[in-house]
Amino acid sequence: xxxxxxxxxxxxxxxxxxxxxxxxxxxxxxxxxxxxxxxxxxxxxxxxxxxxxxxxxxxxxxxxxxxxxxxxxxxxxxxxxxxxxxxxxxxxxxxxxxxxxxxxxxxxxxxxxxxxxxxxxxxxxxxxxxxxxxxxxxxxxxxxxxxxxxxxxxxxxxxxxxxxxxxx
Numbered sequence: 001x002x003x004x005x006x007x008x009x010x011x012x013x014x015x016x017x018x019x020x021x022x023x024x025x026x027x028x029x030x031x032x033x034x035x036x037x038x039x040x041x042x043x044x045x046x047x048x049x050x051x052x053x054x055x056x057x058x059x060x061x062x063x064x065x066x067x068x069x070x071x072x073x074x075x076x077x078x079x080x081x082x083x084x085x086x087x088x089x090x091x092x093x094x095x096x097x098x099x100x101x102x103x104x105x106x107x108x109x110x111x112x113x114x115x116x117x118x119x120x121x122x123x124x125x126x127x128x129x130x131x132x133x134x135x136x137x138x139x140x141x142x143x144x145x146x147x148x149x150x151x152x153x154x155x156x157x158x159x160x161x162x163x164x165x166x167x168x
Contacts, residue, residue, distance in 0.1 A: 116126070
């Protein structure tokens, strides 16, 4: 190496701290004393600790007692509470129900018509629903039916064969 290359090294930023060589011996001795002090610390790992720790943990887990688990909500408790709750609801609905009783005047006409149409009642069954007093109260003579409407109804809803066979 030539002299110019050595000068370039110092110019590149590699410098020794001030008083490094004078204090080097003191810093080295303090580091050695620190290592000796740390070797004598009270934190030591027992011998063969890492070889036996797995077995100790597994033995501790195996030796634990089985604990009986008590469920808070069992089917038996639920089976007892559902009828009690239902009876309370029924009791309140019966006691605090202020509705009037159901009669023919409170039922909507559309509901009655829907029932008659969906149940396919025979004429004799429908006649059994009314008493003679009910029928006497109804005025059948005041029906203002248009003959055209009546004829269209008969043609649309009744078959002629039924009319002929029922009349004979």
